Amino acid sequence: xxxxxxxxxxxxxxxxxxxxxxxxxxxxxxxxxxxxxxxxxxxxxxxxxxxxxxxxxxxxxxxxxxxxxxxxxxxxxxxxxxxxxxxxxxxxxxxxxxxxxxxxxxxxxxxxxxxxxxxxxxxxxxxxxxxxxxxxxxxxxxxxxxxxxxxxxxxxxxxxxxxxxxxxxxxxxxxxxxxxxxxxxxxxxxxxxxxxxxxxxxxxxxxxxxxxxxxxxxxxxxxxxxxxxxxxxxxxxxxxxxxxxxxxxxxxxxxxxxxxxxxxxxxxxxxx
Amino acid sequence: xxxxxxxxxxxxxxxxxxxxxxxxxxxxxxxxxxxxxxxxxxxxxxxxxxxxxxxxxxxxxxxxxxxxxxxxxxxxxxxxxxxxxxxxxxxxxxxxxxxxxxxxxxxxxxxxxxxxxxxxxxxxxxxxxxxxxxxxxxxxxxxxxxxxxxxxxxxxxxxxxxxxxxx
Numbered sequence: 001x002x003x004x005x006x007x008x009x010x011x012x013x014x015x016x017x018x019x020x021x022x023x024x025x026x027x028x029x030x031x032x033x034x035x036x037x038x039x040x041x042x043x044x045x046x047x048x049x050x051x052x053x054x055x056x057x058x059x060x061x062x063x064x065x066x067x068x069x070x071x072x073x074x075x076x077x078x079x080x081x082x083x084x085x086x087x088x089x090x091x092x093x094x095x096x097x098x099x100x101x102x103x104x105x106x107x108x109x110x111x112x113x114x115x116x117x118x119x120x121x122x123x124x125x126x127x128x129x130x131x132x133x134x135x136x137x138x139x140x141x142x143x144x145x146x147x148x149x150x151x152x153x154x155x156x157x158x159x160x161x162x163x164x165x166x167x168x169x170x171x172x173x174x175x176x177x178x179x180x181x182x183x184x185x186x187x188x189x190x191x192x193x194x195x196x197x198x199x200x201x202x203x204x205x206x207x208x209x210x211x212x213x214x215x216x217x218x219x220x221x222x223x224x225x226x227x228x229x230x231x232x233x234x235x236x237x238x239x240x241x242x243x244x245x246x247x248x249x250x251x252x253x254x255x256x257x258x259x260x261x262x263x264x265x266x267x268x269x270x271x272x
Numbered sequence: 273x274x275x276x277x278x279x280x281x282x283x284x285x286x287x288x289x290x291x292x293x294x295x296x297x298x299x300x301x302x303x304x305x306x307x308x309x310x311x312x313x314x315x316x317x318x319x320x321x322x323x324x325x326x327x328x329x330x331x332x333x334x335x336x337x338x339x340x341x342x343x344x345x346x347x348x349x350x351x352x353x354x355x356x357x358x359x360x361x362x363x364x365x366x367x368x369x370x371x372x373x374x375x376x377x378x379x380x381x382x383x384x385x386x387x388x389x390x391x392x393x394x395x396x397x398x399x400x401x402x403x404x405x406x407x408x409x410x411x412x413x414x415x416x417x418x419x420x421x422x423x424x425x426x427x428x429x430x431x432x433x434x435x436x437x438x439x
């Protein structure tokens with residue numbers, strides 16, 4: 001007993017060090033648990049508040065760019081409206097009233113964003129009060145951004161494509177073959193698509209879009225273009241995709257709410 | 273008492289400065305200045321070792337919470353807090369450290385402080401970046417990021433000695 005006490009007295013600094021490091025490593029190992037803890041939830045509100053204050057002052061500096069971006073978006077939408085309105089006749093309008101929209105788009109602003117880490121997150125200025133919940137999709141006018149991870153009353157956090165936990169089913173636009181999109185952690189401009197079988201003919205420059213299998217995103221949202229590809233050992237391509245979004249300058253985004261998500265998930269669960 | 277209050281105040285300022293200002297600075301996507309461990313670097317010489325460890329733990333947790341990272345900054349900062357006393361012994365001048373002085377350029381000179389800061393920052397960044405990647409696949413690209421960021425962080429910390437922590 002005496003020697004034990006003397007041992008503790010002699011080495012208590014080392015033991016404290018080991019204990020603290022063990023706590024840190026434990027947090028790291030179960031990091032999805034950590035993300036959901038109460039403490040992090042409280043902090044999400046606090047940091048959301050702080051970040052939105054800082055962002056508010058930075059908005060002034062980028063007003064010109066924001067204006068230009070909005071103008072371009074407006075133009076694109078107007079063109080699209082013209083194209084579509086010539087196609088729609090009154091009979092289809094009536095059917096729209098019978099069934100409320102499938103997807104609903106909600107504007108949001110990025111108040112905090114990181115791009116150079118391995119696990120990047122983004123904070124948006126819309127939360128539960130605005131009807132933003134876990135597992136909704138986030139896009140910008142340039143294409144796919146990410147998926148809502150958690151939301152507090154006024155803010156929500158997003159897992160963007162450039163987080164190593166991100167995974168989504170995407171497909172090649174020209175031939176509809178689906179693969180898995182994920183990020184390798186090196187460069188925020190590129191991501192990888194795997195599980196496309198080797199017999200499929202692909203080319204550099206082919207467009208990658210969302211597949212619509214996930215119930216989070218509608219089909220056909222732009223993801224990026226094929227930059228290069230190689231055949232890994234086995235029967236699948238490793239495709240390097242240049243992302244259409246520039247995550248470093250992302251500012252205005254849209255959150256997608258899928259009104260039929262629950263129905264689809266329920267059905268899929270029942271079917272096993 | 274005064275020195276405790278001053279250190280608590282400095283703790284808050286350092287954390288907020290890191291997450292609100294420094295996190296927005298990035299060069300080439302490679303270089304990130306993590307300057308918050310300056311709080312550990314500047315603690316008085318006679319601080320008990322367990323206080324340094326606990327302070328390192330809290331500091332790392334504070335940064336982790338804001339950056340949504342699980343425990344990586346905590347692990348790296350506790351490591352620096354653990355190694356710092358040994359490093360100070362190693363770098364001690366011949367007559368030891370004078371009472372009523374702090375580990376700053378003002379008291380011990382540019383070269384001494386540069387060595388001290390560089391080694392601490394390098395240890396911190398090595399632990400942090402490799403934990404973040406958590407694999408040896410990208411060993412050399414991670415090493416490049418460590419070296420670049422270390423240079424940037426160290427020079428920022430040394431500069432702060434002339435503008436903020438002068439005496």
